[in-house]
Amino acid sequence: QVQLQESGPGLVKPPETLSLTCAVSGYSISSGYYWGWIRQPPGKGLEWIGTIYHSGSTYYNPSLKSRVTISVDTSKNQFSLKLSSLTAADTAVYYCARHSGSYCFDYWGQGTLVTVSS
């Protein structure tokens, strides 16, 4: 069974950079599939942030592209998100998920709440 687990700080100051990691178990990232990040502000809907292929190719939400970097570490079977120039509007639950060939997210992490506040 594929499992994903996000980790990172729960509180970040503006305008610092958020760094989150998603550890994958039950599947080797190097075997394939895409891997993505999605966020959900409190009480609001889902927003796709970006996706990375195991080879390192990346695809970002155009509205966040200038602030986002997603990377993969196949040796540790994990992938990471960096989001820079944070503001209060970036406060959200951040999810990592497997992004399948049908462009859907079939396995999700439990999510981690990140609050941006000074």
Next chain:
Amino acid sequence: QSALTQPRSVSGSPGQSVTISCTGTSSDVGGYNYVSWYQQHPGKAPKLIMYDVSERPSGVPDRFSGSKSGNTASLTISGLQAEDEADYYCCSYAGSSTHVLFGGGTKLTVL
């Protein structure tokens, strides 16, 4: 690009059927058969319940069905049960520039 359009809320009584719509454009919903749906209970991660418009992942009851007509996709839940009360989100591939769009979400209340 804007999020896909979903009704804010729908409701139905146990045993009834409800349909949730998801309207996009010819650049996303209408242009590809890559519409997926997610069920999210409070405090939980979203769960994939439909992909490729009408395909159900293993373990999802056949009470859930999906369809698409033009730029609008739909999720129908028949034989409503109390545990179906949740938020539902649609998602579509939106081409090589935008890639992925989510709908704004629909809150389903089982009366």
